[in-house]
Amino acid sequence: MDLVSIKKDIEQSKIKKEKKEPQESFIKAVQENIKEVEKVEEKKKKEEFKITPRIISFDVEYELQGQIKKCKLTSKIMDAEGRTKYDRYVAAMSSGFVFDSLPIEVQNRYASLARIMAQCIDAPDWLINACAEDLEFSFNLTLKLLEHEKRFFRLNALDSSETAQKPRFSINTESFGD
Secondary structure, three states: OHHHHHHHHHHHHHHHHHHHHHHHHHHHHHHHHHHHHHHHHHHHHHHHOOOOEEEEEEEEEEOOOOEEEEEEEEOOOOOOHHHHHHHHHHHHHHHHOOOOOOOHHHHHHHHHHHHHHHHEEEOOHHHHHHHHHHHHHHHHHHHHHHHHHHHOOOOOOOOOOOOOOOOOOOOOOOOHHH
């Protein structure tokens, strides 16, 4: 019996086994990594939500003096110019009175009407007049406009307790020393 050849045979058989085992373990590792990547991608899809555009359109229907009025209303999230328009509408409706001195019901009505006029692009006159007369209609329309704004600024985080919504901004005031 030649021990050298036996040793070589045994070592070569180990090498062959080692070559097979790493390939198999590599394949298993790749498969596990693929599964992990799929899990992460699926989790991302669940965490994602649809980003709301700055401009949306929706249908409005209102019964006015026995007639059904309909329109497609376009809401545009107010930019700096839009917010200035809003302020001007509130000031104009306040007729020179200090806004904060007006009764809260009047403040709410003016704020609602100003939002509708500033945020809605080319709202029909009948809609503006109906909102001025019908507070329930005005406030409900304003709620839809506020919802659009909330969703645009990504405040529509998923309600899942396991998914924490990343904040849109952070303000660090450590320099205050509090």
